[in-house]
Amino acid sequence: MEHLIEFRDIYKIYQMGEEEVHALDGVSMTIDPGEFVAIVGQSGSGKSTAMNIIGCLDVPTSGTYHLGGIDVSTMEDDQQAEIRNKMLGFIFQQYNLIPKLNVQENVELPLLYAGVSAEERHERAVRSLERVGLADKRKNLPSQLSGGQQQRVSIARALAGNPSVILADEPTGALDSRTGREVLTFLQKLNAEGDTVVLITHDNSIAVKAKRIIRLQDGKIIYDGDSQDPQAVVQPHEEESSEDDGFAALIGEGVEG
Amino acid sequence: MNFGQSFRLAVKSLMTSKMRSLLTMLGIIIGVAAVIIITSLGNGMQNYMNDQFEEMGSNLIQAQVWTTGTSLDIQAEDMYALVEKYPQYLSGVTPYKTVQGTVRQGNDEFKRTSVYGVGETFYNIDKNTIMTGSSMGQGRFLSYVDVERAQPVCVIGAYIEKEAFGGDALGKTLTVSGAPFTVVGVLAQNGDNSEGSSDDCIYIPYTQADRLSQGSYYALYMFTSIDRSTAAAAKGIVENRLLKAYHDSDYYLVMTSAEMMDAMDSMVNLLMAILTLIAAISLLVGGIGIMNIMLVSVTERTREIGIRKSLGAKGRDIRSQFIIEAGTTSAIGGSIGIILGIIMANVITNVIALVLGTGNDGFVAMPTLQGIGVAFGVSVAIGILFGYLPANKAAKLNPIDALRYD
Ligand SMILES: Nc1ncnc2c1ncn2[C@@H]1O[C@H](COP(=O)(O)OP(=O)(O)O)[C@@H](O)[C@H]1O
Ligand SMILES: [Mg+2]
Numbered sequence: 001m002e003h004l005i006e007f008r009d010i011y012k013i014y015q016m017g018e019e020e021v022h023a024l025d026g027v028s029m030t031i032d033p034g035e036f037v038a039i040v041g042q043s044g045s046g047k048s049t050a051m052n053i054i055g056c057l058d059v060p061t062s063g064t065y066h067l068g069g070i071d072v073s074t075m076e077d078d079q080q081a082e083i084r085n086k087m088l089g090f091i092f093q094q095y096n097l098i099p100k101l102n103v104q105e106n107v108e109l110p111l112l113y114a115g116v117s118a119e120e121r122h123e124r125a126v127r128s129l130e131r132v133g134l135a136d137k138r139k140n141l142p143s144q145l146s147g148g149q150q151q152r153v154s155i156a157r158a159l160a161g162n163p164s165v166i167l168a169d170e171p172t173g174a175l176d177s178r179t180g181r182e183v184l185t186f187l188q189k190l191n192a193e194g195d196t197v198v199l200i201t202h203d204n205s206i207a208v209k210a211k212r213i214i215r216l217q218d219g220k221i222i223y224d225g226d227s228q229d230p231q232a233v234v235q236p237h238e239e240e241s242s243e244d245d246g247f248a249a250l251i252g253e254g255v256e257g
Numbered sequence: 258m259n260f261g262q263s264f265r266l267a268v269k270s271l272m273t274s275k276m277r278s279l280l281t282m283l284g285i286i287i288g289v290a291a292v293i294i295i296t297s298l299g300n301g302m303q304n305y306m307n308d309q310f311e312e313m314g315s316n317l318i319q320a321q322v323w324t325t326g327t328s329l330d331i332q333a334e335d336m337y338a339l340v341e342k343y344p345q346y347l348s349g350v351t352p353y354k355t356v357q358g359t360v361r362q363g364n365d366e367f368k369r370t371s372v373y374g375v376g377e378t379f380y381n382i383d384k385n386t387i388m389t390g391s392s393m394g395q396g397r398f399l400s401y402v403d404v405e406r407a408q409p410v411c412v413i414g415a416y417i418e419k420e421a422f423g424g425d426a427l428g429k430t431l432t433v434s435g436a437p438f439t440v441v442g443v444l445a446q447n448g449d450n451s452e453g454s455s456d457d458c459i460y461i462p463y464t465q466a467d468r469l470s471q472g473s474y475y476a477l478y479m480f481t482s483i484d485r486s487t488a489a490a491a492k493g494i495v496e497n498r499l500l501k502a503y504h505d506s507d508y509y510l511v512m513t514s515a516e517m518m519d520a521m522d523s524m525v526n527l528l529m530a531i532l533t534l535i536a537a538i539s540l541l542v543g544g545i546g547i548m549n550i551m552l553v554s555v556t557e558r559t560r561e562i563g564i565r566k567s568l569g570a571k572g573r574d575i576r577s578q579f580i581i582e583a584g585t586t587s588a589i590g591g592s593i594g595i596i597l598g599i600i601m602a603n604v605i606t607n608v609i610a611l612v613l614g615t616g617n618d619g620f621v622a623m624p625t626l627q628g629i630g631v632a633f634g635v636s637v638a639i640g641i642l643f644g645y646l647p648a649n650k651a652a653k654l655n656p657i658d659a660l661r662y663d
Pocket of ligand 2: 044047048
């Protein structure tokens with residue numbers, strides 16, 4: 001079977017004055033259609049960099065990245081834009097809805113850039129909103145919705161373009177734990193319906209909702225396998241990672257309350 | 258991308274911050290309003306002058322000849338002969354003498370009344386009009402005998418009839434420089450029947466005029482060409498004849514009213530062009546205002562740009578969105594400017610009518626369709642031109658940095 005996502009020896013190197021920072025340091029991995037993968041790691045481990053490259057927002061310094069069989073590692077900006085439009089659906093921590101557009105218009109945006117006719121745009125946006133259960137809020141502005149509802153709108157927007165991969169970057173980070181759980185359950189449901197989901201998070205308790213975990217540290221993969229394997233949630237240098245309360249929450253009792 | 262959505266977004270963001278939008282568009286509004294006002298004034302001025310000339314006749318040719326007091330001097334007979342010789346170009350000629358003198362009737366004095374000495378040919382029997390356009394109302398025009406014998410008779414304009422004689426003038430007498438003249442004819446109203454207008458005039462035989470104002474250094478002849486188009490050829494004929502008599506073109510000056518009209522027109526046009534250029538500078542300033550606010554808007558909406566790019570907007574999609582927005586802003590500014598300009602032109606028309614007391618058929622500052630079209634086109638063009646730089650900046654933003662911005 002052809003891989004949906006294939007990283008071959010990917011490096012992303014930032015030059016900080018004298019010093020080189022290897023944000024990704026020789027990463028190779030594959031993700032197949034229908035998978036639900038969580039990419040986890042501490043702050044600074046290279047998650048955002050990986051997500052930017054997977055999401056075709058950035059290109060690697062070296063190595064090749066095939067998305068749906070196409071080499072996208074050396075593309076120009078506008079070609080990348082087209083790939084993002086056709087193959088990727090983004091879900092961001094901050095929802096990233098455009099405040100001046102109503103819910104319907106927000107969901108239609110990817111279709112607008114795909115050159116879909118107004119009629120079809122409307123229809124597909126409505127269907128997408130029905131999937132997240134917000135069809136009745138079509139005419140509302142994002143600011144009139146709760147955080148959880150806004151995140152569901154952004155999921156509807158990601159689904160509208162019928163992408164090959166749904167890329168969720170800390171999708172629960174701005175939500176309370178109950179709505180966060182709802183969103184995760186929803187992602188699981190999408191995956192069960194056949195969508196490929198890649199979830200980026202620093203939080204082990206969230207990562208374990210995926211089927212597979214890829215753990216990054218200092219730009220390298222240190223674990224890649226089943227999320228239910230006890231090895232999957234072992235965080236090295238746990239005492240250093242005061243920012244990373246996810247793991248603590250998992251073993252101790254609820255730090256965030 | 259989608260023009261309709263960009264347009265709606267632009268209008269939406271203009272509406273959400275009205276004060277800022279107004280300030281952004283102010284330069285464009287003022288510039289466009291100024292262009293409309295200036296072109297309206299120019300158009301009105303041209304129309305007004307053309308009307309004045311039209312009233313006087315557009316086929317008139319004036320020949321001014323310096324008198325030398327020698328046998329060289331051209332005589333009225335020579336001019337009559339010229340008209341007879343070239344009937345296909347010239348339709349008439351008369352000596353035409355402006356008389357400086359006070360007009361009195363009873364105890365009334367008429368200071369602004371024009372008195373002219375003319376021949377019987379000043380009146381065209383076939384058309385029933387005099388050379389300057391008025392037609393006969395009552396009585397008759399000056400006759401050959403009146404001129405030959407220098408009879409003390411006159412034909413008066415409608416204004417004099419009304420003001421000096423209360424509407425019943427035939428057979429009555431008025432004085433010019435103390436000399437009495439009997440009214441034999443009254444002209445029909447031609448102008449607006451006000452003081453100093455073309456209805457405020459008196460025609461006497463030119464032989465009488467010679468007596469009233471002696472020692473004149475020049476003689477004036479008024480020709481009429483068949484129509485406006487033959488005026489140039491007719492002028493050439495008159496000039497040739499005068500050159501033959503004097504052998505020196507310094508002794509005479511021949512002007513056609515068509516030429517004068519054209520000269521005036523081009524002068525007004527030049528003046529308008531200069532003023533419009535000055536107004537255009539304010540349009541330029543308006544454009545810079547738009548550029549400035551668009552740059553601010555691009556910065557404020559960095560995150561929106563990042564979102565759009567992450568969803569698949571290409572550089573050109575973002576660029577056209579901001580250009581459409583700038584174009585819409587300046588087009589709305591331009592429309593407001595056009596409306597303001599038209600209102601101002603109307604106000605100016607009314608103020609001028611009030612000050613000059615000319616009423617409705619005087620000067621009218623009339624906006625031209627062309628002026629409106631150009632002003633609107635230029636304002637949209639300026640928006641697009643000055644919107645390009647900010648739009649390009651937006652199009653080039655890196656989506657990762659843009660998404661992280663807040
Ligand atoms: N634009 C950049 N310029 C320089 N260094 C960067 C840049 N982006 C990320 N880095 C560095 O790369 C490493 C990985 O960062 P990142 O991918 O953001 O990690 P994470 O998202 O897991 O916290 C960090 O050391 C970070 O400082
Ligand atoms: Mg990060």
